[in-house]
Amino acid sequence: MNDLESRLEAEYESALDAEAPPCGVDVDLARARGRTLRRRRSRRTAAAGSGLLAVALSAVIAIGLLPGVGLGHSSAGTASGDGDYSGESVPPADDPLATRVTFGWLPDGVNVAGAMTQYPDIGDVTAGGAGMRFTASVLPRGQKWAGNCPTAGPQPAVAQCDPPAPEVNGRTAYWVIEPGNPEAQFGGVELRWQYADDAWADLDAAVPSTMHPAPVSELMHRVAENMHVSRFRAVPMPFHLGKVPAGWQFMSADWIDGPQGRQASADPGDWYGASLMIGIAGSGPGSGAMRVSASPAAALFTTATELKMVVITAPPAHTQTLTVDGHPAIIFTDSDHTALVVHGVNGFDVVVEAIDPVGLALAGTASGIVDYYHTITVLGTDRATWTTHVLG
């Protein structure tokens, strides 16, 4: 071992000499989120097993409160799976946030507040408020969730490992998490049911943990019975990407409707707005090379000149201030990430990020990422102006 290697070892030990701050790890939260991961994985497993992912370019999700889509509270309010949910329905190629489900009824104070789609996974739509959250998703006909069966050995049929629930619109239903289940943290409850022949839906919720199981079951069933599944309907987004490189495709998209959506999110973060990631086809779920995000201006900056946050990513990010089309802007760069933030564009703070060698090759330089930004049309914060023609 040479001197530098010896110094490294000593450095690592000395770096840990100082007393660490109190541990901020929340094991209960890890359990709660771990259960969510397990559920999502079981959905992916089910979807992958079906061999039908070729048509799953986008989500099979619920949505509402969006221009051109409806308000989430469907006027029909009848049984879910009532006809036009055909498996032949495919999402529009130019709008990744296409949806198939609408909430027909939600409790007072609960509104649709977010949606997520990730290729090639299914997506979610979330409603929240009044201390509750409801996240809905459906699978195409022929696909099933794996359920809470043992991971080893022959897999029993869906629902054989889960407690039965009262029927939903006269069809089979089961609990993934039963109301009142002592293992369910934060009032978690989850219901799955057959919304049509050989077609399944899921409603994952968090309700006040003080609610008794019976009214929780009643509430879940009322929301479930009034969900509508239809053909894909495009959900508008607040920007249009004029340049999608050849061979690239949509990878993921999110929409979180302000603080309410943030609170309603199953995985609450600090951000809200609309976000879209594109990347090389076939590079796998969760990957992508360019990300475009728009969040209401002042979410990132309180004023044009006052930056409220700092980058703490090491190594120290290079930070360059500039003006783009008259708007104050900042470029952050590090070894594998370049981000441009442009403030106050039609009411939005816009973030364009180049990630990984592919993204950096396209727009890794300051001029490159500004050039890419100029291919994006940012619409106003008025949802009536948003577009379903998002890509290309």
Add this chain to the structure above:
Amino acid sequence: MVAAEGEAAYTAYVAMRLPWLRRVAFLLCRDWHRADDLVQTTVTSLYANWGRVGRMENLDGYARKVLVNSYLAEQRSPWWKRVAPHGAAFEAAAAGDSVPSSAGQSDLESILDLRAALRALAPRQRATLVLRYYEQLSVEETAHALGCSAGNVKSQTSRALATLRCTLGETGADQGPSTEPQGPLVTIESVRPGGARL
């Protein structure tokens, strides 16, 4: 759901290994707040997969791999997830720059130089060095943790050490990778404190 005995085993394992996971996470990112986030992700993943990984012989190896992957994946995460309020940044900087009280002036400068040089390394190289020189893993074990080949670990280690030497001026070259901002910059110090998060 994780069965009752699984819950107990998970709780026991996390309670026992949390300090170790925090230490490794801190050495990767040099920020206790981020380290806790990385460990949070790790123990979440452990729970989600406990039915399978709880029976593993080398559970520490799995946990380490998840932690390192979380750290590397964080480098690809959205920009807004990589920012923090001013106060946290300074706390982090303070924690990251702690040095032994017994260190003399020259030792202090040497330690701080080395830490600055480590921060300038690419994330994968930093992870490689932590696994090799703190965790004392072999090349093969490091390759397993990073999900790459042994040859790749050797080359990453070699390049990282060469970069450190260059940055520290040990080869006579003083033109190592610059950690100074370039162009018209906003530095951490110029950012006003007290900002709210997004």
